[in-house]
Amino acid sequence: MHETETINEISKKPEQIEFYNKTKGGVDVFDKLCHQYSSTRKTNRWPLRYFYGLLDAAVIFKHNNLNQDKRFIRSKFITTLAFQLLEPQLKVRQECPFLPKDLKGTIEKILKIQPIESVAPSGVNRHRGPAVYRFLRPTLCLPVPRTLRRVMSKYELNPGLNDFLFEFLKFKISNFKPEALDCTLCADEMALKTHLFYSLRKD
DSSP states (O other): OOOSOBTTTTTTTHHHHHHHHOOOOOOOHHHHHHHHHOOOOOOOOOOHHHHHHHHHHHHHHHHHHHHHTTOOHHHHHHHHHHHHHHHHHHHHHHTOOTSSSSHHHHHHHTOOOOOOOOOOTTTTTTTTTTHHHHHHHHTTTOOHHHHHHHHHTTSOSSSSOOOHHHHHHHTTTTTTGGGOOOOOOOOOOOOOOOTOOOGGGGO
16 A cells, blocks of 8 residues: 655655545544443453443444434433343343342343332242251252251261261262362351350361
8 A cells, every 4th residue: 555655845854644634633533432431350361441432432333323413412322221231141140039139129220110028939948947858858869957956966076177987088088980080179168056065176
């Protein structure tokens, strides 16, 4: 495009510089608009930063198309567009029966809808516990609590990483085939109820 070494006799500048000076205004205005109302956030992920740039460019392009008669303020246009993008997901989240009340209240306030009492699935205690076990026992063929207590009473299980459990796992997998030895062991914590006792000496 700019293959010649033509020099402007008046400004004494190369033809490439003259062309850039004539067309750089649009780029400068676009950068100014992007920085004025930007969706960018600090991130170390370059694809996300690329997405933010595309989102800013799309907002400016759409606003310019709709604002031929200068009726739409860009800040209000961006606010309306953001709400329209979030509204479907907010409605899905608001219907979740296990959503925390404060988060549900915030969503209802944004959507300007009347609070709806969340109802957990039939037979399920949303706070978990024995009711959930009773609900899942027929489906998963789990033993009754009395059977669990009888079996567990035969072993002394102390808090922490229990050597007995690891020895039992070692015994169970001793006859496994090599391809069946790939597994994941997850450890979780638990809270003790008021009627249970904890012995520091056994920890």
